[in-house]
Amino acid sequence: MTSASALPSPGFPPTRRDTAVEHLHGHAVADPYRWLEDGNGPECEAWLEHQARLYTSRAATWPHRSAWQALLRSATARTDALSAVSPPVWRRGRRFFLRHPPGRPLPVLMTAEPGGPARTLLDPLAGDPSGSTTLDAWRPSPSGELVAYQMSYQGDERPRLGVVDVSTGHVVDGPLDPGRQTPVAWLADDTAFLYVHTPRGGTGRQLRLHRVGTAPGRDPVLFTTDLPQLSVTTSPDGRHLMLSASPGATSGNRLWLARAPHHPEQDLRPALVFDGTGDASRAVLKFAPDGRVYAVTDHGAPFGRLCAVDPADPHLRAWTTVVAEEPGSVLSACVTLTEPGTGRLRLLTAHSRHGVSGLRLHTGDGDLLAEVAAPGNGHVARLTAPPEGASSAWFTYTDFTTPPCVHRFDLATRRCVPDTPPECDTRGTPSAARSAGRAEVRTGVREHPRVAQVGYPSFDRTPVRMHLITPPGRTGPLPTLLTAYGGFGASTPPAYSPAITAWVAAGGAYAIASVRGGGEGGTAWHAAGSGADKPNAIADFLAAARWLIDQGHTDSDRLAIRGSSHSGFLVAAALTRAPELFAAAVCSDAVTDMLRYDRFGIGHLWRQEFGTAEDPDECAALLGYSPYHRVRPGTDYPAVLLTCPRTDPRVDSMHVRKMTAALQHATASDRPVVLRCEDGVGHGPRSLDRSLDLQTDVLAFCAAHTGLAPPPQQHRR
Template sequence: MSQRITRHLGSALVSNELNLLLFCHYLEVAALMPHRFTRRCAAVLLMVLVSQTQMLHAQPPSTPTSPTADSYHGVKVQDNYRWLEDWSDPKVKAWSEAQNAYARQTLDALPNVEAIRERVTEIMSDESISYGDLHFASGKYFAIKKQPPKEQSFLITFGDLQSPDQATVLFDPNVIDTKGTTSIDWYEPSPDGKLVAISISTGGSEVGNVSILDTSSGKQVFEVVPRVNTGTAGGDLAWTPSSDGFYYTHHPRPGERDESDLNFYQQLFFHKLGTDSATDRFELGKDFPRIAEIEVEVNHSTGLVLCNVQDGDGGQFSHFIRSPSGSWVKLSHFGDKLVQATFEPNGSVLAITRENAAKGRVIRLPDPVNEPNKQLPVIGENNDTVVTSFYRAPPSLLATQDRIYVTYQLGGPSEIRVFDHDGQQLAAPKQLPISSVGGLEHLTDNDVLFSNASYVQPTQWLRFDASNNKTIRTALSSQSKVGFSDVAVSREFATSKDGTQIPVNIIRPKSTTNAGPLVLYGYGGYGINLTPGFNAANKVLLEQGVTYVVANIRGGGEYGEQWHLDGNLTNKQNVFDDFHAAAKYLIEKGYTTSEQLAIMGGSNGGLLMGAMLTQHPDLAKCVVSSVGIYDMLRVELSPNGSFNIPEFGTVKDPKHFNALRAYSPFHNVRDGVEYPATIFFTGANDPRVDPMQSRKMTARMQAANPGGAPVLLRTSANSGHGGDTGLSQRIEESVDRNAFLFYHLGVESERHSPH
């Protein structure tokens, strides 16, 4: 038997002295074991040793340096990898392909990859049908339906909340694009329910043109309106009460501005159905900032139009209302701390303000057209934070005939509270503990539809009957084929460097009692709240004994705007200190050790991972960082960079520059440091974070310690920032991520079945 196995090992073993010694030792032990067991173990050992030998021999491609120096406020900063920024350069594409090949060679050689792929595919392809982005118009329901194994979600309409299985498919991108690279950005039904406007984009670009569909047939009618949505400023649309036209976000078209400005200067236009969009009427925005982002709403009773404008991604808003005569009245200026506005049924305006209320309070503008400065208090500030919504998110503030529904953030979890129009609190819907709510949609009278999910319970869609305070579960609710009854959820608090208490949400197998492998996830930026959410794919980790933890660090909005401000601009270091404190807490409390800890984040959370790598290289065993930002001195020069200035600052400001330079991951990689094993994920078509960020960080880390732990770069050719990535690509990314984690955390993956 030993001769037969030795022949199979071949040159792989003899080329690696350590593996050969291990194998010989194994043969000595195996001679004492039962024959069948010996054969089985030999096969396993063969697979492991060959895989490890392949990984040992894999080497990253060489990266030439081409030093470039910049001077900022008298400080000279050298950049050896500026050349990697130019994606049009064939040399950069060749380098990227070589990095992909190196990543594939390394990842494919990891142990148990096929078993992991089988399990990941089983869970992600067999996930239950789920529904999102629900709308109600003239007795019809509309929803985005996710139905694995279909690559992309699709648009449906139906007439009964308890019978979505009888829905009509209005638009299915899987039919027109079997590769899964075409996706729905968003949609908006007309008030009469007969038409739906839908933004469609390809390749993860999020550059969406709007088509009009007939809801009785699903056929496209009327003309296509181009460039309503982009991956930088987003996009929005609101129908007139008569359903014969709509207000929409207009991005410059080729020839209207310079090529570099086509994804900026968003304005508001009006389109009349049946006309050429080239003749559309300009409404508002000639004096808006270059990085303006617009949200528009029409009151179907009065025809009044409300326009909310954000100055980039920094949380500064201005608001306008269109009078019946067509003139626009300004309701607030950037910096006024009025952060959200929406119509009440009668045409008055409800707004969320942070003026003298850091956690938010609700006010009313009873006659916004004629008395825009008249504000009346409705709901005062309390200990919890009023959630704000933007970028086509479901409303966090919703008014019906006699009720006001307000979403509150509780430091991570969220809940809906109900008030009358005088601000008196009323009975609220029933909601899950340690959960998140969303998807608020007005139905009829005072009834609403909303979603509710937790870390261990999939999304429920619930109808709240306000007349009798009943919460009714609808057939839109998801049911997971993967059970989480063997998982416990707890919420604890770590103490950051300055004494701030940081929530850590711990999702752990009930059978785990000792320190073990753990994945810690964080974000910390843009005032975004990390709320509890159900992810069936997390079962791949949990069933192998891996604990999953989410940290609610500063930079988000979990405890209000001050929580956000304490983690942006020159305060960004607090974000990194919070995450480090969360990791140290988990180690000190015996949940894990540094050798069993993985950290993970994406986008702004990728910046967080870069900071952890450079500031605390011995904190974790491995790092997974997706679509991240790493060169903080160059980020504002990328296509989406200007939108980030309100959050990160600009190198033109000396104070901002000093802060950016101090934590910029790319500039703080040090030669000779033993960094943990790291994998960077990026999409070649990412409109939000330039993929050059991942390229440069990879090159710098590989050069810093050539013989150290692997640093991998995985670039997907047909995806962007991740939100509209097709199912098959998401599966493969999950396989690579889990195989990487399991190997470096010492998890011996075993096959499990759903329960």
């Protein structure tokens, strides 16, 4: 077979390839595309221009792009439930929530007085109609009269922090520059809030106190830590602060408890009550409105437990378990409620088993009162309740066929019902925004897709679960999209996705594997796919592909894999380890150079998840699976679409650039390797239009290389 170095694939732009070899702990390591790490260098700029031309020419050959876009828009706007995207946050009867009206590029923050209509409080489009400014976070003050909010521009993840007056809608303070997105903890009297400042170029964090209306440069520093992650929370009565800090994204944390400051000069004197940095355990404190304190922790309990904390002796040694660990069922959230009439405290907890959520009601002492029926076999998230005590809690619910919607748990009836948000005052809403997105596409698939959770063995016989979504009445082998996350202890629960809906409506199958490294099986499941055991996550992912093929659900000519961020890393690792299994692969915003990842972006926070090349043993392990270093010239790679922002402050885009160049040089097949590099976005949220454009390209690319054609379009208004 002719090697790609001698005969590059047609259409690939000329790319400089350096031959220098670096020696690391006895390993000879080639890094021929290190010059692509400088995203602003003239050579990289010229290379990106070549890549853009190649991408444009290749994308023009993908059939049915307009049909895929129509399917995605239909799936996005198919129900009004999509318009309410967050459970309400309550402050003294006033309601705050995010709403994403159909056709609007970005969600808006709404507020409603008791019994009154909802009105827009913050709209990112008001100051930037281009959709490049996003509302990243918001926090109402205890009275509900003020809201601290954070907005960032073009995905730079360096938000500007301001304060808006809820009654007038006027900005009354800011902007502050916290460096990165920060928690905000208001003092009880609304006069000030605490926030976390990240110095430019620094690794530590500072807890600062900002008095509303004063110059940010005078904000006193109340607490500092060398740890790179710091958060702060206040108790409902405003008397206590919880500080949490950790050395990395998946490492254990430390908790401090302190009295809230009453003046800028007050010393916090926080007491360290928990330290899980030694065994990678974590804990968070929950403050009840009657003064009781609880802790949710996985210390000594891989699936999580709930403990009572005595404020007079809040240290771990004195914590008392009130809701014990249940193996197989991960404790994910807890809120406190107040029983009407009696005023007795109640605990509502959320659990997940194999990614499917359930709710339970307990007494304040942890005794089980009832198993609460969830809205379905899906995912409960963002469980919240008014801080001053109430008889209701709110949460979002979704599954593979149900768009995210807000539900309310009622303590009196012990039932969950769909929440009814207040009517929205649409005066001033552009008519285009009110009417856009109402076109519906008739796909010919009138029944819900079939959803099954299946099990398969990995290479070492470890059982792994996978959700498989297929069109009704269709049997394999089908064009199939496979994905997994498998990192940082994050789960991939059942959740509605326009991409899944569109792909299955077109006649394809979609599979989501719950591989090791995720959180579906508690902390032990995460540990089994992280650090030195990271190859287990890759092997589980490949085993999922082989199982789908062996069981006749698909074949290698009809199987595509896709992923972004850590999921994109899995895709890159899988296609370099077993390229013969796949017809196509989509790798987005991924880390691919495992020897140098911790020198870029926030990669230093991931050393516990992956390891570091500074350690000889870990360096050898990283070389064993590093996607960039496993690319081999002369290999028949599948068609590969790599996507990234022009600048990604989280996962530096140098990873995708270097991976693109390596694959283009190495592939011996006639299938394309193309890069889609996008300006004006980052690693996080983007506008609806830009998100749909990206998903359209992903589905059109995968369909073109797996033989899936969407059904004829029939539009109706």
